[in-house]
Amino acid sequence: MLGKHSSNEENSIEETHAVGKISNNPEAGVVYDELHVPCPPHTTERKLTSRVDAHLLPFIIVLYLLAFLDRVNIANAKVYGLVEDLGLTGNQYNTCLTIFFVPYVVFEIPSNLLLKRFSPRVWLSICCIGFGFVTTMQGLVQNYGGLIATRFLLGIFECGMFPGCFYLLAMWYKRAEAQKRFTLFFSSTSLAGAFGGLLASAIGKMSGMRGYLGWRWIFILEGTLTCVVGIIFLFTFPSFPEEAKWLAEDERAYIRARLQADSGHSGAEKKLTLKDALHVMKDYKIWLGGFMYLGMIVPAYGYAYFAPTIIKGYGYSATMTQLRSVPPWVASFGFGMIVAVASDASRHRFMYALVCIFIAIAGLAILMTVHHRINLQYAALFLTCMGTYSAMPIMVCWFNMNLSGHRRRSIGSAWMIGFGNIGGIIATYSFLPTDAPYYRKGYIIALSFICLAVVATCLYAASILSENKKKDKSVHDVGLTDYEKTELGDHSPDFRYLL
Template identity: 60%
Template structure:
């Protein structure tokens, strides 16, 4: 955002600072100075250890509790509850998204009002308990009820965590952290397959079928972890006790220099929400994510069924679901590292999108070669789950201040998850085992995401050039610039 800081960083190196320390931003020189007892790199590592691991575990468990119904279905959920016909299983999946979409923005407002540690831990305990109850349902209506409340409890997890990460890191540091966090979904997919293959062997124990044990044990694990996380999850930089006063001041200053002031102290009002949506880039950001949610949820919910259609047994199906998720994690981390290294987002979103497109193209055209079809699933998982964190990081780190980031993050995730509804009804029982309509729908939405990324890139580039051409000192006070966030004439978007 501020060229003086970038010049200093390039000449001196990230850990080189003037010897004096005033604990704040030197406005005249454009330099921030680290506390004398540490270096910036050590401080960022300290933040990493207190923020990222806990959020990753939290979201791993959230995603696991969300999609383990696919593993449970392989072990006979639909048959026992008599929901094989008329796409009842698809309806049970889609009802999750109704509260999940509607309450994204209110949840992020509550996250800011309460401490993130309290809000996220309570939500975590709630969806763990509901997952346990899902393993005890005796009817289709009971399954629908638990899926609805599961969506309500999970609504704050993903946007809340992304919002929180964005308030801790500078923009060129964020992609690896965002991707590592987002890759909790791929780890959950791999872990879920392994865990389900083991839990499935408990079929009949204490009178419960194997699919019930998947919900009961995984939900119980979430509840137990949430109790510890009530004390371990991070808050905003201004509120944590594990940083010294000097460190908090420095962290706040380095973030202000990169992103502008956060306006943490002012509550979000209805007017703030309305002002955010006056920016067309916000709308486009929602479509960037929306296009990839369709293939992502299509894969997460239906890959076990697709694999089973290749002739694998239930246990083999669960085990064969693990390698594509593992490959997606590795590819996502490589893309994230390169994106941060070159401080660029657009191309590193488009490249994995092209990988995803090639995977669906193979699945649409190849139907009688199991190895090739299995390899195409790798491409789909690697492409979709590597592009999504880049898109979310790119969009969120281009939002300045608490207000625009809280609302914008929730909007992108909430609107994007409408794609989950489309994904659920794209893969119908009557289309098995080839699922040509489902693959075609996913391919179309991936192309929509690519187009939206291009439009967003051009809009940000035009804004930057427009601000460079105009006089920067337009007489705005610091308060007015803070209220504007990334709409301030001093702000420059990352491309």
């Protein structure tokens, strides 16, 4: 339960297994009447949350790991000769990276509207099969035109993965317990980066088999794996709490109650429309969320797409380059989870996000100014990866969990990710072959955008503090019905934003 209780109250709640009255302390989050929904006698809140973890987290982690792997394995393929084999010249490789983000930016919100209509199980599984098939076909292209077409289709099928999974996560967990889950999911990118480097180093040895070079086998094998997993997910992937058949009715009622006590009524029964999207977009905090993510995406994709190229520039062979790309991702995963646990324990997001951002800034500053000192430059890659990929899940969780209800979360999360991925387009043109081996221009662009993230993060923190103060001074008992509170979402006078 969300709220500040005495230790005796907490013990009493655990013993009676009930959702009790929520404190009127502003730090406690929302303030709602007593729900009086008992926890089923055969379980406890902790056990039920563990069951949710087991039925939800493995699926979304594997899904996003495969999505990110299929998205960035082109960087591994480049090391094994993709550019030379297809005869790419000038900035054609960068254009192929860029075209992926066009549908990613345009179709995020429509994808979340479709996810709500068809359910996460159906929509996300179909998308998984789609981007797996396109990745496989990417291994068969013969020229620049074929590569750019498959990258565009990959963006169409992948655009719903990230906001859809964050939206799904936000509908299962309370805010005080969400950061660990968000970071674990987001860290699929780190696992994919590490796994991708190891897998590419192994697959690259298949070069020449059946007449295909190693870079083609990377796409063919990884895409085929994704298709198989997508077909399995079509029958097994989890959905929203209201549709969870693996829960008994009393368990579903309890989960709905604890989430309502934390964030208000979800409004799951309502259909989402374009009018809803336009209404949500009138909130300036939604725009700040987009700029926070935009500022982080540029260094994030700059690293994901070009780290193997940068490392190869240090004089390593293709196989050693793939292996050297693994440790920074592993370090990023471990550091991100430590930060997430601390963030949940302290019920705070803002300062953790800033600390991680400053670590990334330190790494980028070293890369921009230090040359011919390979060990220090390699260490700076660790700082950049750790800081960037630890700050991003904090920002996304913080923003998503400060939105209440299906309508505002589905649209707000899609906007944040969609708008933010404009940064992906910028990142792909930041590290050009003409700037090798120092890539000073790319590092300057990444630093500039990460500073934008700092400004947007500080403005967002100031805005929610201001909103909380206004609500504290206003009259709480204004006679609003549950339906009216649902329509207001986090604008409800009872809701308190988490800093």
